[in-house]
Amino acid sequence: MPTFPDHLAGDGPHNPFPGIKVLERKLGHAIPHRLGSNEGLDMPHRALRERFGDAAADHAYGYGDAEALGIRQRLAAQQGIDLENLIVDAGADSLIALTLRALVEPGSSVVATAGTYPTFGYFARGHGAEVAEVAYHQAPGVLAPDLAALSDAAHRERSRLVYLANPDNPGGHLHTDADVAALRDRLPDDCWLLLDEAYGDFRDDAADGALSRALPGVVRLRTLSKAHGLAGLRVGYAVAESDVVEVMMKVRIHYAMSTLTQAMAETVLDAPEETRAHIDAVKARRARLADHLERLGAEVLPSATNFVALRLPDADTAGRVHQTLLGEGKLIARPGHPDIANVLRITAVEDALVPGRIEALEAALGR
Numbered sequence: 001m002p003t004f005p006d007h008l009a010g011d012g013p014h015n016p017f018p019g020i021k022v023l024e025r026k027l028g029h030a031i032p033h034r035l036g037s038n039e040g041l042d043m044p045h046r047a048l049r050e051r052f053g054d055a056a057a058d059h060a061y062g063y064g065d066a067e068a069l070g071i072r073q074r075l076a077a078q079q080g081i082d083l084e085n086l087i088v089d090a091g092a093d094s095l096i097a098l099t100l101r102a103l104v105e106p107g108s109s110v111v112a113t114a115g116t117y118p119t120f121g122y123f124a125r126g127h128g129a130e131v132a133e134v135a136y137h138q139a140p141g142v143l144a145p146d147l148a149a150l151s152d153a154a155h156r157e158r159s160r161l162v163y164l165a166n167p168d169n170p171g172g173h174l175h176t177d178a179d180v181a182a183l184r185d186r187l188p189d190d191c192w193l194l195l196d197e198a199y200g201d202f203r204d205d206a207a208d209g210a211l212s213r214a215l216p217g218v219v220r221l222r223t224l225s226k227a228h229g230l231a232g233l234r235v236g237y238a239v240a241e242s243d244v245v246e247v248m249m250k251v252r253i254h255y256a257m258s259t260l261t262q263a264m265a266e267t268v269l270d271a272p273e274e275t276r277a278h279i280d281a282v283k284a285r286r287a288r289l290a291d292h293l294e295r296l297g298a299e300v301l302p303s304a305t306n307f308v309a310l311r312l313p314d315a316d317t318a319g320r321v322h323q324t325l326l327g328e329g330k331l332i333a334r335p336g337h338p339d340i341a342n343v344l345r346i347t348a349v350e351d352a353l354v355p356g357r358i359e360a361l362e363a364a365l366g367r
């Protein structure tokens with residue numbers, strides 16, 4: 001199995017401020033008198049209370065739970081994951097950065113698909129890693145990360161980590177669990193797999209536990225930004241083996257997730273039926289949007305996400321449509337990578353289905 005960077009493999013570093021919540025659990029009793037954390041507990045917060053109410057203001061005062069136990073307990077119970085296999089942070093993005101910080105030495109090589117979710121490459125370069133890119137597998141109706149090319153590159157470059165978004169963004173492609181497991185098996189021993197499952201909740205088999213297991217040598221990322229509608233709050237989590245979670249906890253920014261964020265996320269997780277209904281509604285909208293675009297003659301790519309991607313015959317047309325819509329105050333997504341500059345991505349929100357909303361695209365498709 002892959003190793004940890006030398007400076008994190010032994011004892012420490014130890015978080016100097018795990019906070020009152022962690023201390024209470026360790027001592028087994030409450031600490032109602034917070035006289036030592038230098039918070040602003042006497043602030044009246046009149047303006048905050050007026051705008052957001054007492055509940056929001058009351059959550060603003062204290063440093064939060066550095067272990068996000070309330071969120072982890074709910075995720076553990078709902079998905080059958082052990083607590084020790086869960087780590088929560090400020091969005092899947094933060095967890096990408098955290099994974100790099102915990103598992104990849106600056107200067108080493110990492111591998112990703114050219115044109116996939118670009119934040120990975122952005123953070124990897126910022127971390128001082130060398131990013132090797134491999135092309136997508138493209139065929140009629142297919143835009144899929146090329147798993148064989150990813151593992152070949154990892155061997156060639158002696159990479160420390162391979163990034164795979166599954167389902168993928170921007171293509172929407174879902175590789176089977178068996179294919180992902182085979183990729184893990186083919187990677188070099190000392191190479192981690194960062195499996196970004198930000199869109200996993202939209203998989204048809206998500207409710208059957210497809211997402212729950214911690215896999216050796218793999219860090220699986222999820223988010224509450226999509227299916228739970230909390231992108232602005234910033235909540236994501238990773239599922240990994242407990243020794244990996246331990247090392248990630250060593251370098252996590254301990255109070256990056258606010259107390260208010262944690263309380264709100266717990267509230268949303270306590271209403272799973274609302275999330276399930278939202279996922280069903282998203283899938284129905286996705287089908288309507290795909291159907292609409294297909295009827296116009298577009299090459300719509302199969303999507304296991306909350307968006308629909310389509311491939312236009314050429315990059316110029318895609319660029320023109322993108323710019324025209326943007327000029328009209330309508331933002332659809334166009335990947336920045338030249339390999340897939342003819343791809344457009346539209347989120348399956350009701351607004352996208354309003355007649356006339358994406359007329360510039362419909363016109364380009366020769367409606």
Ligand SMILES: Cc1ncc(COP(=O)(O)O)c(C=O)c1O
Binds near residue numbers: 090168196223225
């Ligand atoms: C593949 C992928 N990973 C991660 C993220 C970021 O998620 P979060 O909002 O939890 O940081 C996104 C958001 O679009 C995404 O598409």
